[in-house]
Amino acid sequence: TQLLEQSPQFLSIQEGENLTVYCNSSSVFSSLQWYRQEPGEGPVLLVTVVTGGEVKKLKRLTFQFGDARKDSSLHITAAQPGDTGLYLCAGALSYNTDKLIFGTGTRLQVFP
C-alpha cells in the first residue's frame, strides 16, 4: 500500500516557468521532508515541515504542509536548469521513529 501519492510523476518545462508538485496521503504525519536526488546519488534534504499549515521558503522554492498534516506541496518559481532532478516527499508517522514513508517521486526536467 502506497501511503504517499506524489503528482505529477514527470514534469518537463522551460526555464522561467513555475511549477507545483503535490504529495498526498490519507495518513497523518508527524513531519514531512522534501528531498532532491541527482542520478547515482543519495537524496539531499531540502526542508522539513512539522506544523500543520506551515509554509517554508528556500530561495525560489516554497513548501507547504497541509493543515491536517496529511499533504504537502512544493512550488518552484522561475525554474532553472539547475532545478532538474528527482523530487521526493517523505513522511514520518511518529516522532519516535526515523522510518520514512517515501512518495513515488516527481522527475523534473527544466530546459534552457
Add this chain to the structure above:
Amino acid sequence: KAGVTQTPRYLIKTRGQQVTLSCSPISGHRSVSWYQQTPGQGLQFLFEYFSETQRNKGNFPGRFSGRQFSNSRSEMNVSTLELGDSALYLCASSPGRTSGSNEQFFGPGTRLTVL
C-alpha cells in the same frame, strides 16, 4: 562536518552470494536507517538502528539483516542474493529521538548489481 559515507559505492555479485554494505553516519548521529531504491518500487524502508538496537524493520525477507556498532557505524547484509536485489542501497543518519523532526541525511548509496 563530514557527511554520511557508504562503502563500497559499487558492487557486482552473482546469484546465491552474500554481500555486506557499510555506513558511517554523521559524527554525533546515533540513528541509522537503511533504504532500498529501485525504479519499480521507489525508496523502501529496510530497517532502523538506534544505540545498537533495531528500532524498526521494513517488510523485507529475513535474507536482509543489519547491525549497528557502538560507534554508530552500521552494516547491512544480504544473503543468498537474487536478481531482484539489484538496487541502490541508501543509508541515512539522524541525531536520534532528540531531534524532534525526523530529519535524515543520506549517503551517496551503494549500487548493487546481481548477475
